[in-house]
Amino acid sequence: MTWNENGGRLGEEFFTPGSSSFTEFLAAHRPELLSTRRVLPDGVVAAPGQVPHGTTVLALTFRDGVLLAGDRRATMGNLIAQRDLEKVHPADDYSAVAFAGTVGLAVDMVKLYQVELTHFEKIEGTAMTLNAKARRLAGMIRQNLGQAMQGLAVVPLLTGYDPLAPEGERGRIFSFDLAGGLYEKTDFHAEGSGSPYARGALKKLFHRGMDRREAALAALQALWDAADDDSATGGPDINRRIFPIVSVITEDGFERLTEPETEELSREMVEQRSGRPDGPNATA
Numbered sequence: 001m002t003w004n005e006n007g008g009r010l011g012e013e014f015f016t017p018g019s020s021s022f023t024e025f026l027a028a029h030r031p032e033l034l035s036t037r038r039v040l041p042d043g044v045v046a047a048p049g050q051v052p053h054g055t056t057v058l059a060l061t062f063r064d065g066v067l068l069a070g071d072r073r074a075t076m077g078n079l080i081a082q083r084d085l086e087k088v089h090p091a092d093d094y095s096a097v098a099f100a101g102t103v104g105l106a107v108d109m110v111k112l113y114q115v116e117l118t119h120f121e122k123i124e125g126t127a128m129t130l131n132a133k134a135r136r137l138a139g140m141i142r143q144n145l146g147q148a149m150q151g152l153a154v155v156p157l158l159t160g161y162d163p164l165a166p167e168g169e170r171g172r173i174f175s176f177d178l179a180g181g182l183y184e185k186t187d188f189h190a191e192g193s194g195s196p197y198a199r200g201a202l203k204k205l206f207h208r209g210m211d212r213r214e215a216a217l218a219a220l221q222a223l224w225d226a227a228d229d230d231s232a233t234g235g236p237d238i239n240r241r242i243f244p245i246v247s248v249i250t251e252d253g254f255e256r257l258t259e260p261e262t263e264e265l266s267r268e269m270v271e272q273r274s275g276r277p278d279g280p281n282a283t284a
Contacts, residue, residue, distance in 0.1 A: 051102055057070035090256075100155045142179060
């Protein structure tokens, strides 16, 4: 929280009862700090290829929860803007968010969303339900609609472990459209320019009851297929030791796979591809 400029004391707004939403608090008292405020004048559209964009992210459920993964590349038109971008972030202990789209706005939106969930829990004394987390993120995306129409779109992918769901269905996946439309996905989903190829690979590789290792390998195979057909998606960079980010959420909470584990799985997948460039066949 910021200190009041007069004598270092907090302003009255910090002691006034109100909403448990941190974004609503900012909108009322410091709207200029919101990442969803307009960064371009009305009628101005961002020049194509001049703003870094991130792709591709995907999610799939497995036996113990849900997995979220993303490649590391950000592009500006035909240029590679960054090779080691992190697109997968914990939202709280039992949910995580990944993004495709305008990198600068997406990173700010993720940070604001993390604070939103923490603020709610501190004010209310309990964490949001997963459904409420999804609706809250949808509202933040809706606030960004004006910028999306100017070419600065952010498309998140939300995953979480829901202890209130039936056994075997506690790993859940939510996707969104530019207007904040909310859609729950079954089994798997992907977003970003490489998503059609990633979803095609997951359609072939996914099966219910996968363990964590099987799910991680399926995610890496799907990202490889996306990189194989989409120039904006980056595959494992063996020479630079840059590998996709893979995270899981189970009843034990959020966990990011360690770099050695991700590297081992990536090298195994690359070795498999050397003998079968188009990837494994669908399981029976």
